[in-house]
Amino acid sequence: MRNVQTLKRDWKFRFFTSAEAAEACCFTPDYNDSGWETVRVPHDWAAKGEFDEDNDASYSKIVADGITKERKHTGRSGALPTVGFGVYRRILRIAEEERGRKIYLEFDGVMWGSAIYINGEKAGSNHFGYRSFEVDITPFIRFGEDNLLAVGVEMLPDCSRWYSGAGIFRNVRLISKNEQHIAYNGVWVRQLEANAKNAAFLIEIDHTGDETVRFRADIFTPSGELMKTAEHGVYAGELSDIFTIPSPVLWDIDHPALYTADVTLLSTDDTVLDGVTVRFGVRNIRFSAEEGFFLNGRHVKLNGVCNHHDLGSLGAAVSVPALRRQLQLMRGMGVNAIRTSHNPPAPELLDLCDEMGFVVMDEFFDEWRVRKVKNGYAQYFDDHAADDVIGVIRRDRNHPCVILWSIGNEIGEQSQPEGWRTAKFLTDLVHRTDPTRPTSAGLDRYPAMLDNHLIHFVDVPGLNYKPHFYKKTHEEHPDFILLGSETESCVSTRGVYHLPAQVEIPAPVREDLTVSAYDLSAPGWAYYPERELAAQADCPFIAGEFIWTGMDYMGEPTPYYSEWPSRSSYFGVVDLAGLPKNRYYAYRAVWTDNPVLHVFPHWNWEGMEGQVVPVHVYTSYPEAELFINGKSCGRRTFGTEDEIQRFRLMWNDVVYEPGEVKVIAYDTDGNAAAETAVRTAGEPHHITLEAERSEIAADGEDLVYVIARVMDAEGNICPKADNRITFAVEGAGEFLTTDAGDQREVESFARPDKKALAGHLVACIRALEEAGTIRIRASADGLISAEAEVLAK
Numbered sequence: 001m002r003n004v005q006t007l008k009r010d011w012k013f014r015f016f017t018s019a020e021a022a023e024a025c026c027f028t029p030d031y032n033d034s035g036w037e038t039v040r041v042p043h044d045w046a047a048k049g050e051f052d053e054d055n056d057a058s059y060s061k062i063v064a065d066g067i068t069k070e071r072k073h074t075g076r077s078g079a080l081p082t083v084g085f086g087v088y089r090r091i092l093r094i095a096e097e098e099r100g101r102k103i104y105l106e107f108d109g110v111m112w113g114s115a116i117y118i119n120g121e122k123a124g125s126n127h128f129g130y131r132s133f134e135v136d137i138t139p140f141i142r143f144g145e146d147n148l149l150a151v152g153v154e155m156l157p158d159c160s161r162w163y164s165g166a167g168i169f170r171n172v173r174l175i176s177k178n179e180q181h182i183a184y185n186g187v188w189v190r191q192l193e194a195n196a197k198n199a200a201f202l203i204e205i206d207h208t209g210d211e212t213v214r215f216r217a218d219i220f221t222p223s224g225e226l227m228k229t230a231e232h233g234v235y236a237g238e239l240s241d242i243f244t245i246p247s248p249v250l251w252d253i254d255h256p257a258l259y260t261a262d263v264t265l266l267s268t269d270d271t272v273l274d275g276v277t278v279r280f281g282v283r284n285i286r287f288s289a290e291e292g293f294f295l296n297g298r299h300v301k302l303n304g305v306c307n308h309h310d311l312g313s314l315g316a317a318v319s320v321p322a323l324r325r326q327l328q329l330m331r332g333m334g335v336n337a338i339r340t341s342h343n344p345p346a347p348e349l350l351d352l353c354d355e356m357g358f359v360v361m362d363e364f365f366d367e368w369r370v371r372k373v374k375n376g377y378a379q380y381f382d383d384h385a386a387d388d389v390i391g392v393i394r395r396d397r398n399h400p401c402v403i404l405w406s407i408g409n410e411i412g413e414q415s416q417p418e419g420w421r422t423a424k425f426l427t428d429l430v431h432r433t434d435p436t437r438p439t440s441a442g443l444d445r446y447p448a449m450l451d452n453h454l455i456h457f458v459d460v461p462g463l464n465y466k467p468h469f470y471k472k473t474h475e476e477h478p479d480f481i482l483l484g485s486e487t488e489s490c491v492s493t494r495g496v497y498h499l500p501a502q503v504e505i506p507a508p509v510r511e512d513l514t515v516s517a518y519d520l521s522a523p524g525w526a527y528y529p530e531r532e533l534a535a536q537a538d539c540p541f542i543a544g545e546f547i548w549t550g551m552d553y554m555g556e557p558t559p560y561y562s563e564w565p566s567r568s569s570y571f572g573v574v575d576l577a578g579l580p581k582n583r584y585y586a587y588r589a590v591w592t593d594n595p596v597l598h599v600f601p602h603w604n605w606e607g608m609e610g611q612v613v614p615v616h617v618y619t620s621y622p623e624a625e626l627f628i629n630g631k632s633c634g635r636r637t638f639g640t641e642d643e644i645q646r647f648r649l650m651w652n653d654v655v656y657e658p659g660e661v662k663v664i665a666y667d668t669d670g671n672a673a674a675e676t677a678v679r680t681a682g683e684p685h686h687i688t689l690e691a692e693r694s695e696i697a698a699d700g701e702d703l704v705y706v707i708a709r710v711m712d713a714e715g716n717i718c719p720k721a722d723n724r725i726t727f728a729v730e731g732a733g734e735f736l737t738t739d740a741g742d743q744r745e746v747e748s749f750a751r752p753d754k755k756a757l758a759g760h761l762v763a764c765i766r767a768l769e770e771a772g773t774i775r776i777r778a779s780a781d782g783l784i785s786a787e788a789e790v791l792a793k
Contacts, residue, residue, distance in 0.1 A: 001275050003176040007090060007149075012036040013167075015045055016085040019154050026087050028120035029148040033089050041088070041172055044111075044165040046080040047315025048737075051746035053564040055079050056555075058158050060373075067561065075567035078163030078554035079746070080315075086167050088151040092118075092174060096144035102177045105135045106184070108170035108347055110151065111316065112159055117150040127380050129164065130309075130343040131388050132395050134184040159375040161366065162308050163554030163568075165316020170346050180209035180265065181274040185394040187263050189280040191436060192242070195297070199248040199282040203230055205239035207265060213273065215239050216264045222249050222257040230261075250296050251281030251400040253336050256357035258400070279354060281400025287438060287460055287481045289474075292543035293403075295359070301536070302359070302544025303591045304337030305330055305573070306486055308553040309345060312576045313737035313749040313764060315554075318346040321703040322764075325692070327356055329574050330550050333584050334591025339485065339546040342366035342409040342442075344392045353401035361440060361485070361546065362396055363406035364389055368422050370412025386429060393433045404440045404460060405430050406485075414445035414454055423457035442485040455480070460543065465489065465525055467535030474541050484536070484545035489526030491515045491558060491570035494581045494741050495719055495758025497601040501614040501652070503528065507559045513566045513744050515559070517601065518616065519583045520644075523558055529583050533590055534643040547587075552576040557743055565746045575741030577762040578705060585618040586647060596620040597674045599663045602719030602758075604680055605656045613656040617649040621665035621673055626651050629659040635666075682712035684721045686784035689776060698732060698792035700769040706788060708778040710759040718759045723780040726753040727763040732772030732792040736764045767792040 012033045016022040025031050049055075053074040061067050094103060105116065111129035115122055119142065124135035141147055155166045186206035193200040205215050217230040230243035249257040258279045265274040286294040293300050311322040323346070330338070338353060339361040353360050368385070371378040380388075389407075396402055407426040413419030427439045438459030446466055449455045450473075462485020463469065473482060491507050493514040506524040507515050515521050520528050532545055552572030560566035568576050573584050585598035598618045605613050617624055617636075626633040633654055639645035658680040667673040688709045696702040710721035729735040737749040740757035747754055754761055765774060771793055779785035 001272055002178075002181065005174045007041060007172045007174055009040050010090055011039050011041050011043070012089040013039045013043065013045065014087050016087065019085045019152070022085050022087055022152065026089070027117040027150040027152065029146075036089070039088075041168045042170050042317040042319070043088075043167050044169050044315035044317040045086050045167040046078075046082040046165065047313075047317065048748060048750040049081040050748055051079045051565070051567055052081070053079060055081050055083065056157070072562050074562055074564050075557045075560070076162075076555055077160050079567040080163065080554070082155050082164060082166040083157045084155055084166075086153045086155075088153070088168055090149045092147040092149050094141050094143055094145075094147055098176050099143040100179070102136065102179060102181065103138045103141050104175045104177065104184075105137055105149070106132070106173040106175060107135070107168070108132045108172070108318070110153055111165050111167060111169050112156065113154045115152045117148075117152070119148050127384060128377065128388055131391055132170075132347070133391070156375040158373045161373055162556050163310050163316065165310060169316045170318050178273045180207065180211050180213060180267070182207050182263065182265055182276055185391075187261070187276055187278050187398070188394075189261050189278055189398055191280075191282070194248065194250070194282045194284045196250065197247060199245040200242060201245070201280075202240060202242050203261065203263075205263065205265070207239060207274075212268055213239070214266050214268070216266060217241070217243070218262040218264075219243060219245070220260040220262070222259060245282060248282040251283040252296055253300065253357040253359065256355060256400075257281065258354060278398050280398050281354065283400050285403050285437070287543060289479050289481045290541050292483075292541060300336065302337040302483060302546070303334050303587070304339055304361070304544055304546035305335050305550030306339040306341040306546045306548050307550045308341055309343065310554045312551070312554075312578065313739040315749075318348055319701070319703065320348050320352070321696075321701065323349055323352055325578060325703075325705065326551055327352055327358065329578060329580070330358075331356065333573065333580070333588040335550060337361070337544065337546065339363060339406070341486075341549070344396070347395065350396055350399045350401060354399050358401055359403045360399070360401045361404040361406050362392070362402045363409060364392060364426075365408045365411070368408060368411050368413055370416070372412070385426070389426065389429055390433050393430065397434050403437060405434070405437055406440045406442065406462070407458070409442040409486075410444045410464060411441070414443060414449040414452070417452055419452050420454040420457055423454045427457050427459065440483070440485065444486075462486070465527070467527075467532050470535055470539045470542055474539070481543065482541065483543035484532060486548045487532040487545040488522070488529050489548045489571055490519055490522050490528050490583060492517045492519060492521060492581055492583075493570060493743060494575045494579055495602070495760075499613065501616070509559055509563060513560050513563055515570050517582055518614075519581075519586070528644065529586050530643040530647045533586075533647050547573060550574060551578075552741065552743070565744050567746065568743045570743055576743070577739040577741035577760070579707070579741050579760055579762065582618065589618050589620040590647065594620070595674055597624070597663060597665045597676045599661060599676055599678055603658070603661050603678045604719050608656045609658070611656055612652075613654055614650060614652040615654045615661060616651075617663055618647075619649065619665055622668055623666040623670075624649050625664045625666070626654070627660075627662040627664070628654060629657060679714075679716050681716040681718045682714065684710045684718045684723055684783055685713040686711055687725065687778050687780060687786040689778055689786040689788040691776070691788050691790050693790065695791045695793055696767050698767050698769060698771040700767060702767045702792075703736075704733070704765050704767075704774070704790050706763045706765060706776050708756070708761045708763070708786070710756055710780070710783065721759040722755045722757065723783060724753055724755050725761045725778050725780045728752065728777045728779070729765055730775045732768050732770055733765045733774030733790065734768060736766050738763050765790070
């Protein structure tokens, strides 16, 4: 059997300004690294660094954003110190008893270009930071001795349009196998048929070596019971078998049931040679040009979001608890689909989507041969694209959550006469590698991709920011299966409002570098949420949408391309700290069956007495009434006059006076069903703490996010408070980061003190490996402090 060790600890790390600055001897065993930093992997060397506009300053044009001449851009990839060369070193202890076996390293991802050395000799390399890969290190191992593993990682400038992170940002495993073993990602449990009565699967095993072998696959139900065994007899070539599951438990969004296959490779005398465990699901997917997407025969509208891979203040280093938190936030607003923009995701994300019931568009590339950035993937496309696509599919093909392979996003070939050839090449390649799922792509150059026929070589064409062309495209091309692959791109700063409350397209550049939270601002190519919600409702043939974006992310601080300080996006429905913005509740009202009643803005408008301050409401109820200090401002129902009135209730002539804003919602019978209120807050008085979880695992990995709020003496949130709050952690946990979701904040995430934004600051705390109580304290000058406890078990 194989032995697997995840290499998380005992790494030494040093950052160099360039590959030339790194000493060649730092890859050899006799180099003294005692002065290097000790880190754990996954690791993002830039995440705890200092923000600086010169870290990623570049001169370029962004035609899609209306910037047709080259100009200076700052913060486009996060303004953190990613560029340079990092070296990781670690001792591998390989016992003498392992001699005669194969020793491999598996890397889930190293950002960006990497070279792997064993005892000073180069054992392998990788060019694509998002791709998982395997390195055979057997020829370089000294059995019975300590061996040096060294990984050199180079991050070039201008290699990404968003924050990529830097370093060994995904997991690494050391694996010992027999000479005869199952190949890397070599098991495919391929679905042939699936319905409520029966499911059929072809299980295929790729293996190494020339000896005659057979395999056995024990199939376990979602409840863990052994239900049957698939096996194949003596055969020296391909190993495969067909098995069926009568009356299967279907994998679905509401019930993500997962089966398990324990696959064992056996010799002819039944000696166990190798084994792996694969999870899979039974589900039926179908796309229709007239009705959109069907899962298990049931029509499902794709209520999706695009998300980049960074985890806010933690950077790009993968963390299962942080990923789970993001997905829980998305599920809370009704999301059922994730687009992995614009790259292959961490395997852990797909595991969580399998477990939590999200369907996924798994995306390969942000560029093909036409460059978007100087040092992006285009330089590798001709030599490596085919292998990279096959590698991603082989890794991700067993995940029932994956329903689409996206071959690219807003690629430049849309405008080239021969661009269709590359789309055909990629789609044909996907079909040969996995005939069970269709391709998609995010297409934005309308009608260029129609004129050059590129769109004809995408199974499920995705239209980016084209709701006004949905009906026209469907009428002219009724066989196209269409979806909104990237939509909305509304921008805002949580809790910050500007008057008048009006549509701002393009969003203006303001001196304070914020964007109004009225949810009416967007770049020139984008729009407010209601436009897409209306188009989706009016076009039942559209399979659904993927909002840009579910979460704010590092980099792309549109509309502040050159203004500093601004270093992260304004696009998210949830801010970088994980705090929902107003439009979160617009989607929750439409996409879920939960009761929703959300009113905004805040009601602290000192100096605006007697002037108009519009009040808006997102709600799932058909009617609501607004009261200012007990006086009714009238009832509102959803209108049909324009897109906005279809999905939000507005009182645009409210005259401000301090006090209470109260909204009462009425059901379809006219009965009062819910109410909510916002009150004018007094001076900041005290802090409250809310730990999002009361218990976490004492495993050295689990996280708890703790929200500090600045309150007045009456317990109202102070919506303009920017007090500097300091977190202190004792006991069974350790402080990691703070973040307020402020796109302008340039203090390091690693500081335990930071200014609040709109009265909020969030700390991320990690459990130690010993059980006990984590004690958290938040304090600020002039405010009563707060304490909270979390149990680590």
